[in-house]
Amino acid sequence: MAVGELRVEAARRPPLVLRIREALDREALLGPLFVAPALILLVLLVAYPFCMAVYYSLSNAFIGRPSHLTGFTNFVNLWGSDAFRQTFQNAFVFTGASVGLKLVLGISLALLLNQQLWFKRSIRGAVLLPWVIPTALSTLGWSWMFNSLYSVVNWTGLALGLMSPPGPNWLGQKYYAMTAVVAVNVWRGLPFFAITILAGLVAIPKELYEAAEADGAGPFARFWCITLPLLKPVLAIVVLFSTIFTFSDFNIVFVLTHGGPINSTHLFATLARMIGLDTGRIGEGAAISLYLFPVLAFVVWAQLRFVRRQQY
Numbered sequence: 001m002a003v004g005e006l007r008v009e010a011a012r013r014p015p016l017v018l019r020i021r022e023a024l025d026r027e028a029l030l031g032p033l034f035v036a037p038a039l040i041l042l043v044l045l046v047a048y049p050f051c052m053a054v055y056y057s058l059s060n061a062f063i064g065r066p067s068h069l070t071g072f073t074n075f076v077n078l079w080g081s082d083a084f085r086q087t088f089q090n091a092f093v094f095t096g097a098s099v100g101l102k103l104v105l106g107i108s109l110a111l112l113l114n115q116q117l118w119f120k121r122s123i124r125g126a127v128l129l130p131w132v133i134p135t136a137l138s139t140l141g142w143s144w145m146f147n148s149l150y151s152v153v154n155w156t157g158l159a160l161g162l163m164s165p166p167g168p169n170w171l172g173q174k175y176y177a178m179t180a181v182v183a184v185n186v187w188r189g190l191p192f193f194a195i196t197i198l199a200g201l202v203a204i205p206k207e208l209y210e211a212a213e214a215d216g217a218g219p220f221a222r223f224w225c226i227t228l229p230l231l232k233p234v235l236a237i238v239v240l241f242s243t244i245f246t247f248s249d250f251n252i253v254f255v256l257t258h259g260g261p262i263n264s265t266h267l268f269a270t271l272a273r274m275i276g277l278d279t280g281r282i283g284e285g286a287a288i289s290l291y292l293f294p295v296l297a298f299v300v301w302a303q304l305r306f307v308r309r310q311q312y
Contacts, residue, residue: 056286063280074287084288087266091292093178094267095246098185102242103235105186106193111223113194114201124195131191139255142184146170146256174264177257181265184252189245193238200234201227233307240303244296268292 057074061067078084113124130138145152154167170180204227212222250269253259259266259274266274268288276285 053286053290056283057290059283061281061283061286063282067283070283074284075291078284078287078291083263083266083271086263087268087271087288088291090178090263090265091247091267094182094185094249094265095243097182098189098246099239099242101182101186102189102193103239105190106197106238107231109190109194110197110201111227113198124198127194128191130188135188135251136255138188139184139252142180142187143171143256146180148172171257172261174261177261177265181253181256184256185246185249188252189242193242196238197231197234200231204230236303236307240300243299247292247296 056067058069058071059067060070060073109127113120113127117123144150148169148171151167151170153170154163157163158165158167168176170176208226209222212226217225247267248269249267250273253265253267253270254273257265259270263271268291272285272289274285275288276282
C-alpha cells in the first residue's frame with residue numbers, strides 16, 4: 001500500500017476520544033461499569049463478612065485455636081443459656097415497643113408538620129436533628145440525663161411532682177433500664193418515620209379531602225378512609241426498615257447499659273459482641289448474631305409482598 005493510501009486510511013479512522021465515547025454509549029458496557037463499584041463494596045463489606053459469620057456459627061471457633069465444623073450445635077446449645085433466653089425476650093419487647101411507638105408518634109408528627117405552620121421549613125429541619133446526630137454521641141447525652149446522681153429526667157419529674165424523691169435509678173433497675181433504651185431508640189428513630197410519612201402525605205391529592213369534606217366526612221373519617229389506606233405502602237416500607245434496624249440495634253444499648261442490669265437489656269448484637277469478643281467464643285457469638293436471620297428474612301418477604309399487592 002502506498003504512503004498516500006496509508007494517510008487516507010489514517011484520516012478516515014475516528015480519533016481515540018470518539019472511539020471511547022462510542023464504546024461508553026453501549027449499554028452492554030456502560031451498565032456493568034456503573035454497577036461494578038457497588039457490587040465490589042457489597043461483596044467485600046456484606047457478602048464476605050456474612051459468609052464468614054455463617055461459617056463461624058457452624059463451627060467451634062475460639063480465639064487462638066483451630067476451628068472445626070460442628071453443624072447446628074451452637075444454635076441448639078444457646079437455649080441452655082439464661083442470658084440468651086433473656087436476650088431473645090428482650091429483643092422482641094424492645095423492637096415491638098419501639099416500632100409501635102415510632103409508628104404512632106411518627107404519624108402524629110407527620111400530620112402536624114403537614115399543617116400550615118410558621119417557619120415550617122425550619123421546624124422540619126429541626127425534627128431531623130436526632131436522626132442526623134451520631135448515635136454514640138447523642139446516647140452519651142442521654143446517659144448523663146438518666147444518671148442516678150444528677151439525672152435531668154429525675155430533676156424534672158421531681159420539680160413537677162410526678163416522682164417521689166430520690167427518683168428511679170433509670171439505668172440500674174430492670175424495667176426502668178428497658179424503658180430508658182426504648183425511649184432513646186424512639187427519640188432517635190422518630191424523625192425517619194415522620195419525614196417519610198410526611199412525604200407520603202404530601203403525595204396524596206387534595207381533591208380527595210375536598211370531596212370527602214363536601215360529603216360531610218369529619219377529620220377522623222378522612223384520616224381513616226383516605227389518609228391511612230393511601231399511606232399503607234409507605235408505612236409498610238418504614239416499618240420494615242425500622243424493624244430490621246431495631247432488632248440489630250447496638251450503639252444505644254451498649255453505651256447506656258452494656259446489656260445490664262443482669263442481662264435485662266441485652267440485644268442480639270450486644271450479647272454477640274460480649275460472647276464473641278470479650279470471652280473469645282467466636283462460633284457462639286456468630287450463632288447469636290445470625291439467630292434471627294430466618295425470621296427477619298421472612299418479615300422482609302412478607303412486607304415486600306404486601307407492598308406489591310398494594311401497588312397493583
